[in-house]
Amino acid sequence: MVYLDCSGVRFGSQLDEKHLFQWAAEIACFVLWEQDTLVVKSRRISEESLRDLLALFWRYNIPMRQLAQFRNSANEAWFAAPIMYWHKKVFAPQLNLPPNADAPAGRRVAPR
Template sequence: MATLVWQAPMTYLSAGDEAAFFTWLQSIPGVVAVRGVGRELHVSLKSRRISQASLRELIALYSRFGGRLSELAQFENTSNTTWFRSPAAIWYAGVFAEVPDSSVEEASSGRAHRPGDVARLED
């Protein structure tokens, strides 16, 4: 089982917007439970292996309602990596920016750097 955690605050523009969020979320195949835990919303999924359609729905839902796209990286597998990890995909930076991959390099300082890291000058 996989669990996604939405952090508060979640912003809805109306009661209908909130209803649309929960209706959409609960309609995604593989989602088995949605419950509030403190200021978090825990979304339980049947498995980490979800269909392409379900993963695309989660990407769309997270994008529309401001979820942390990086949580979705856990669903990458050999059958979806080609399209899911494509640098041309609009979600790529949000999903994979924080996930180490083969582009991580060791700098002379011994600290790992990824593309996009900000260099700091030392005094």
């Protein structure tokens, strides 16, 4: 099993929080939630499951570097492609950037 840290998520409402847990439970590789940890079956997951995890983590601003472990020879052509919107958040070296630093300008969090 693979444990993905989803702590620190900020929700806009209770329904928003509910949707995170429900959406994750609908992903084929989902096993269970252990508090703020999403547990998935293994590192060998389908393309559909990986794309759903990418979208879920992007939407809720969950640290995406932990998804790099799902890279393999069958998916690296699309998953590790530098043109993909998630590439920097998944594969770039970890820097001390503000949250959403690589998000489109209208969605960035302004530094204080």
